[in-house]
Amino acid sequence: MNEDALTEEIKQLLGDEKYDEAYPKLLKLAEEGDLDAQETLGDMYFVGEGVDRDWPKAMEWLEKAALGGNPDAQWKLGTFYESGRVSDPDYEKAMEWYMKSAEADNPNGQENVADMYFRGRGVDEDDEKAMEWLEKAAAQDNPDAQFKLGTFYQYGRVVEKDIEKAIALYEKAAEQGNAEAQIALGDIYAFGDGVDIDYKKAREWYLKAADQENPEGQRSMGFLYENGYGVDKDLRIAREWYEMAAAQGHAEAQDKLGDMYRYGAGVDQNYAAAFAWYQKAAEQDDDEAQASLGWMYSNGYGVEKDLPKAFEWYMKAAEAGNPTGEYSVGAMYECGAGVEEDLSKAMEWYQKAAGQNYPDAQTSIGDLYLFGKGVEQDDEKAREWFEKAAAQDDMDAKWRLGILYENGFGVEKDEEKAADFYKEAADSDNPGGQYHLGMLYKEGLGVPKDLDKARELLQKAAENGQEDAAEELKKL
Numbered sequence: 001m002n003e004d005a006l007t008e009e010i011k012q013l014l015g016d017e018k019y020d021e022a023y024p025k026l027l028k029l030a031e032e033g034d035l036d037a038q039e040t041l042g043d044m045y046f047v048g049e050g051v052d053r054d055w056p057k058a059m060e061w062l063e064k065a066a067l068g069g070n071p072d073a074q075w076k077l078g079t080f081y082e083s084g085r086v087s088d089p090d091y092e093k094a095m096e097w098y099m100k101s102a103e104a105d106n107p108n109g110q111e112n113v114a115d116m117y118f119r120g121r122g123v124d125e126d127d128e129k130a131m132e133w134l135e136k137a138a139a140q141d142n143p144d145a146q147f148k149l150g151t152f153y154q155y156g157r158v159v160e161k162d163i164e165k166a167i168a169l170y171e172k173a174a175e176q177g178n179a180e181a182q183i184a185l186g187d188i189y190a191f192g193d194g195v196d197i198d199y200k201k202a203r204e205w206y207l208k209a210a211d212q213e214n215p216e217g218q219r220s221m222g223f224l225y226e227n228g229y230g231v232d233k234d235l236r237i238a239r240e241w242y243e244m245a246a247a248q249g250h251a252e253a254q255d256k257l258g259d260m261y262r263y264g265a266g267v268d269q270n271y272a273a274a275f276a277w278y279q280k281a282a283e284q285d286d287d288e289a290q291a292s293l294g295w296m297y298s299n300g301y302g303v304e305k306d307l308p309k310a311f312e313w314y315m316k317a318a319e320a321g322n323p324t325g326e327y328s329v330g331a332m333y334e335c336g337a338g339v340e341e342d343l344s345k346a347m348e349w350y351q352k353a354a355g356q357n358y359p360d361a362q363t364s365i366g367d368l369y370l371f372g373k374g375v376e377q378d379d380e381k382a383r384e385w386f387e388k389a390a391a392q393d394d395m396d397a398k399w400r401l402g403i404l405y406e407n408g409f410g411v412e413k414d415e416e417k418a419a420d421f422y423k424e425a426a427d428s429d430n431p432g433g434q435y436h437l438g439m440l441y442k443e444g445l446g447v448p449k450d451l452d453k454a455r456e457l458l459q460k461a462a463e464n465g466q467e468d469a470a471e472e473l474k475k476l
Contacts, residue, residue, distance in 0.1 A: 006036055014040070019050025030061065038065035039073040046076075055085050066097060074101035075109040082112075082121065091122030102133060110137035111145040118148075127158045138169065146173035147181040154184070154193070163194030174205065179214040182206070186220055190229065199230025210241070218245035219253040226256070226265075235266025246277070254281035255289040262292070262301075271302030282313065290317035291324040298328075298337075307338030318349060326353035327361040334364070334373070343374025354385075359394035362386075366400060370409070379410025390421075395430040398422075402436055406445070415446030426457060431464035438469065442476070451476060 006014075006029070013022035023044065029037035038061045044050050045058035059080045065073030078097035081090045095116050101109025114133035117126045131152055137145030150169035153162045167188065173181035182205045188195060190202035203224055209217025222241035225234050239260055245253035258277035261270045275296050281289030294314035297306045311332050317325025330349030333342045347368060353361035366385035369378045383404055389397030402421035405414045419440050425433020438457030441450045455476050461469035 006034075006040070010037075017049075019044060023050040030064070033068070035065045035068040035070040035073070038062070038068070039070050039076070042073065042076065055080070059086050066100070069104075071101040071104035071106035071109060074098075074104070075106055075112055078109070078112055082116075091116070093122075095122035102136075105136075105140075107137040107140035107142035107145065110134075110140075111142050111148070114145065114148065127152075131158045138172075141172070141176070143173040143176040143178040143181065146170070146176075147178050147184065150181065150184065154188075161194075163188070167195075174208065177212065179209040179212050179217060182209040183214070183216050183220060186217075190220075190224075199224065203230045210244075213244075213248070215245040215248040215250035215253065218242075218248075219250055219256070222253065222256060235260070239266050246280070249284070251281040251284040251286040251289065254278075254284075255286050255292070258289060258292055262296075271296065273302075275302030282316070285316075285320070287317040287320035287322035287325060290314075290320070291322050291328065294325065294328055307332070309338075311338035318352070321356075323353040323356040323358040323361070326350075326356075327358050327364070330361065330364065334368075343368070347374055354388070357388075357392065359389040359392040359397065362389035362392075363394055363397040363400065366397065370400070379404065383410045395425040395428045396432060399425040399430060399433040399436055402433070406436075406440075415440070417446075419446035426460075429460070429464065431461045431466035431469070434458070434461035434464065435466045435469045435472075439472065442472070 007025070010022050010025050010029075013019075013025070026037045026041055026044075030041050042058045042060075042062035042065065045054045045061065047053065059077065062073045062077045062080070066077045074097045078094045078101065080086055081097065082094035083089065095113070098109050098112040098116060102113045110133045114130045114137065116122055117130035117133065119125070131149065134145045134149040134152070138149045146169045150166045150173065152158055153169065154166035155161065167185065170181040170185045170188075174185055186202045186205035186209070187193070189198045189205070191197070203221070206217050206220040206224065210221045211217075218241050222238045222245065223229070224231055225238035225241060227233065239257065242253045242256045242260070246257055254277045258274045258281065259265065260267055261274035261277065263269065275293070278289045278292045278296065282293050290313050294310045294312075294317065296302050297310035297313060299305065311329070314325045314328040314332065318329045319325075326349050330346045330353065332338050333349065334346035335341065347365065350361045350365045350368070354365055362385050366382045366389070367373070368375055369385065370382035371377070383401070386397045386400045386404070390401055398421045402418040402425070403409070404411050405421065406418035407413065419437065422433045422437035422440065426437045427433075434457045437447075438454045438461060440447050441454035441457065443449065455473065458469045458473050458476070462473060
């Protein structure tokens with residue numbers, strides 16, 4: 001709001017927030033053609049100060065001021081056309097008004113022109129022109145422009161990546177209270193992007209954003225407390241920060257709360273509460289939450305078991321490229337759970353997840369080749385996929401490799417090596433590893449025969465749900 005041409009009396013009334021008294025005086029000046037009064041009336045109608053909120057009237061007064069050459073009114077009028085507050089968005093009109101303001105050296109207009117070039121709205125997308133206008137606005141200390149220009153240097157867009165320049169620009173914006181820049185600085189220090197990881201500095205910047213009630217800043221504070229980065233680990237405080245962000249609709253924070261209730265982390269385990277938080281996040285297209293909803297419907301936790309619903313949510317996550325969703329869709333196609341069995345589609349979705357190094361999917365592809373399900377049986381291909389998953393410490397893949405070596409499937413038979421794979425899995429409390437290692441001890445294959453060890457391992461496997469182990473125990 002530009003009040004330079006307004007009377008001292010009106011300035012005082014506006015400063016004291018006596019909008020009802022200021023309004024008639026402003027209206028008189030505006031009707032006499034005072035551009036600053038016209039702009040101010042536009043602002044008042046926009047936010048509903050001293051008058052009922054009325055966006056068409058706000059736009060009407062801003063247009064009068066803009067046509068008269070008021071650069072502040074010009075960029076504000078541009079926002080009406082871009083956002084479609086009064087009518088359908090008109091990016092070309094928005095760009096026209098932003099450009100008039102920018103050419104009058106208004107930093108807000110310049111920043112908006114840059115944004116239009118960056119997004120390709122009303123003009124062809126052009127990162128170089130976007131950067132050119134950001135530099136003009138940033139030179140006038142426009143914090144939004146400084147932040148956005150910082151991203152160009154951080155990610156090497158148009159220019160060579162330069163973290164030092166990015167940090168310098170972010171700091172200028174952050175010191176003016178720009179929450180996005182504060183979060184960007186927090187991320188740089190939290191994840192060590194071109195600098196040494198420094199969680200205390202990360203916390204300092206995240207807290208500045210969180211103190212402005214910025215939901216991403218609040219979520220980031222939750223992340224630090226959940227993991228004990230730069231602070232003492234405290235799940236209760238983490239939950240409080242996540243709740244603040246979630247209350248503002250932050251999907252990732254809602255998903256995090258779902259996880260906390262699902263696993264009983266910092267709260268009593270409560271599947272119904274987990275389901276409620278996942279649903280909020282999933283409805284905002286958070287793919288992690290969508291995959292988690294699929295899991296809850298699949299297992300009947302927090303909601304009645306419903307396999308078609310589970311498939312529906314897994315598919316939403318999968319279509320967003322979520323590897324858990326992709327793997328789960330594949331598993332449901334393989335088993336015919338919630339959808340008609342289709343081994344070719346199972347393989348297709350497993351391949352997508354495996355392409356993101358998702359170990360469960362790699363193990364499942366190995367199983368398809370091992371048993372010749374939907375593909376030609378191929379022990380060597382099975383081994384290749386099991387090895388990919390085992391390299392990521394997937395214990396199901398490790399005991400499967402044990403089976404290959406115990407039986408000489410696709411590899412030279414080696415019972416000692418089989419025992420090593422089984423032991424790795426068993427030591428991680430994996431029931432498959434426990435069962436197969438127990439059987440080796442029972443028979444004395446690859447390890448000395450030891451019925452006591454066999455009994456101990458088979459008992460553990462049975463307690464972990466391995467059905468064959470219970471039957472073998474009866475024979476000992």
